[in-house]
Amino acid sequence: MPAEPAVPAAEAAEGRDAAARALAGEFGCQGRGPTVGTGGMAASSHPAVSRIGVDVLEAGGNAVDAALAMAAASWLALPGQCGIGGDAFVLLRRPDGTVTAFGGSGFGPDGGDPGFYRERGLDAVPLEGPLAVAVPGAVAALAALHADAASWGLPRLWEPAARMAERGLPCTYKTRDDVVERRAALSRDPGTAAVYLPGGAPPRVGAPLRQPELAATLRRVAADPASFYTGETAERAVSSLAGAGAPFSGGEWAATGEALVGDALTCAYQGVTVHQTPPPTPGWMMLQQALLNDGVLAGLPWLSAEAVHRAAGAARLAFADRFAGCGSENDHWKSLLTADAVAAARARLDAGDPPAPATPAVPVDGDTTSMVVVDGDGTAVSLIHSLAFTFGARVSVPGTGIVLNNRLGRGAYLIDGHPNEVRPRRRPLHTLNAWLVTGRDGALRHVGNTPGGDGQVQWNAQLLSHLLDHGLDPATAVAAPRFTVHPGSDADVIGQPPELRCESRLGRARLDALRALGHDVRVQGPWAAGGSAQIISVDADTGALLGASDPRQDGVALGVQ
Template sequence: MSERSPFGLPDRGPSVASGGMVASSHPAVSLLGARVLADGGNAVDAALAMAALSWLALPGQCGVGGDAFALLRRPDGSVAAFGGSGFGPDGGEPAFYRDRGLAAVPLEGALAVATPGAVAALAALHADSASRGLPELWAPAIAAAEDGLPCTRKTRADIVERRDALARDPGTAEVLLPGGRVPAVGEPIVQRDLGASLRRLADHPADLYSGALAERSVDALVDAGAPFSGYEWMAGGRSVPEAALTCDYRGTTVHLTPPPTPGWMVAQQAGLCDGVLSGLPWLSAEAVHRMASAARIAFADRFAGCGDGSDHWRGLLAPSALEAARARLDAGDVPAGLPSPVPAGGDTTSMVAVDAQGRAVSLIHSLAFTFGARITVPGTGIVLNNRLGRGAYLIDGHPNEVRPRRRPLHTLNAWLVTGASGGLLHAGNTPGGDGQVQWNAQLLSHLLDHGHDPATAVAAPRFTVHPGSDADVLGRPPELRVESRLGADRIEALRACGHDVAVQAPWDAGGSAQVVSVADGALLGASDPRQDGVALGV
């Protein structure tokens, strides 16, 4: 083990390129992005092609029926955010669920679904900066749907774990359980209906919101008992570029996705750790304690007052609020747990693309839980998300209480880092439910406080405060989950600091981080060894 790898990190450096680079959680997705760049496409072209292929390559993690968020750095140095998440049904007042004897919005089936926003966000990103048409960029995904893409070990494991739920829906069963059996690893998964839908959407993305695909989707949900009107479906299809949220960290500018994403939580953690972590040994018990405590404050603040349309988060980022919270941490206060929700099996995937002109895209998309609501719109191949069930609360008066035209809170977020002159320094993201805001803060510290390369940053031992703030389980006691590679001495020191530490296997924290950095005129990239991804340059 080299001195560069004190925590059992893979003894390899990042991928290096000068003409462009991509990173994702699936080799075929990364290969397609690299080919788009090599053929003269830009980073937006690459990201759009990668996103569509990942709908086929990682069907449990993302899909047409899901949501998506992206950050774009343009060659002129400006940064824009693109959001794609929708609403629950117009008839989905709290009383609708309580009258049916429900204590929470269901996590599965038609009542769990929010309007899918991914296609709207990708269409807006395309309109902003793509150099090629969607029919060309999505042609590889369409071919993969029609011809079949080999089933991976991860997809097979996802199907096995959720077999009973998938079998209850004819559409998901037809594709994911052909002939009533689980596909073998390497067996092509054919999705001809989805291929036809992708052809239609490549020509007319709005069809998902106001055309034939919209009509089919709403009719299917209404038939299954969800009180959709169709108007909220159209409203969920609107996505326009907006300003990214920014914060300063270590003399750089960190750009983050704005609400309904929890990008502000990364900014809050940065504000509570800036100037502290750089003076501590990398991943020392004291440093982990500081970051874990900052994460607990962020989750408590989120649960206390955040929801769609609420400006509660803005006050939390005010200098006076950050100073008060820093004083708590400096005094050794370990924030207590709270009766907030706990992540439970969420699944997502993400990607990064950077081109030679300095254009960069950090994109993340999801169905919420694995295979979302586990239902397919008949005849379309489109699996729908369960974002409403995962994200919205059934808590009287809460800003995140389920309401018509109120987007549920999100776990997805992405980030970019630029220097004093506006030049790109880093682009990254990770899936992982409520782990995302914590692991993204950790990645930023690895890169900015300690100057590590992307390969070291994505493979570093990971730690996670539980519970987070998903809506599915309440009242779990707080714990700090750490990968065993952190080391026995550090783990015992964290217990002495007051943390209830749960030790995970060396690489079992979860997530699949992607990072591309700029250094000395070259692009350096890495994909998390916890999944099957790869970073490729051209």
């Protein structure tokens, strides 16, 4: 019997992509298409934040200017998810094609060695209160980004946020729900209680949340970002935390003021280049999953049980590798991305040998937000920032309006000898990461990110596959059903059994097939996985920008014509 003629690669890819687009209707992620723009675009998880970014672009600012204004605005619009007291990471792609990473991640207290916590009868760094706090790194990262590529002054860029704080941005359903769920903790801190529990009760939706102290802080820090780490603001923070029992000296604040600036991590996937943020972020984990799945997922039907099984195995392996030997100060992760290591890991996955789950589990709490901006000159910014858990440590710095993060409690281990063990002047491992994709010629193809704790590196890998393996548009990619391996590698909730959490839109047949492949499938609501992905893509034929914001939150992508 004669062999069937080979199908040309381009024709096969076209047929595969058409099948994926048709299947998107079954999954409920085909609806309004992506936003289109030609002169720039901004996408975030809150309409007011996206609007400010577009306002800056329309007034002649570049993508960096827009991102900096959006970041400050989101501290008011999404106060449970981010704040000036948190951390931030950024990827910047310049018009010449070069890509730089900016990291803002802080140290714990100089007196916070393992013995400090054990002497107090603790078996983990607390998740709430003064002992959970790491020095905020966001201001350092954003100031370094501003110095590198902004065209407007920081006071001008942060003034809209300062005015928002003075007059009060209307409370959203999201913020009210966050306040209701954390009411007890917020009520214990005078600063958070005054803003988020006026009169002792959660604010009504639409009620203005006025923060005059934060407005003054924004203007002071915009005028002199270094003052956040060595001036009056730092002194107030250190005094307050030390008075509450956290052993900060002030030296760790000054040290955090030096941002982490350098080259992005990269790998090849489907013939293009993926860029990611370096440690202490887990950006290398997304690259590892890409290397393990390159050429595999493209040959499987989109979101089939076999494809989900493969992607979940790669994610599980990445988390196990992270917990086994990674810390913010070592290069263990580099050995995991070598050709030999990737080949060995691919062989394990091909043979159906699932890795054991990491010991710590994905946290039951957490919040982050992110944004992407592209301007007409090809400058692109992917920015993500967070307080770690919702409202962070749920403590504020008196007289400043600053709510502090709980990144130390969330990220650092109290495990003897582990490279991520809590130590003075050791940054804890992070969940935040940001990515973008360039073509062989260095041209921008995609820029994106998503919040979601340990879900981030998994969902970002899924977004990458939707875009590159199956040729889907941003709107379909961000709305696609999500799946999440549990546990991940955050520091809390030890020893939970492995699960595969899937949105119900995957469908009963696929979920049953995943169970038959050995997964303990836990079905979530149709849109309940979490996250709030943002993507802007460049149409290869027209050069137009196509953008979308995740329907799981209230965001929007807005274009400039």
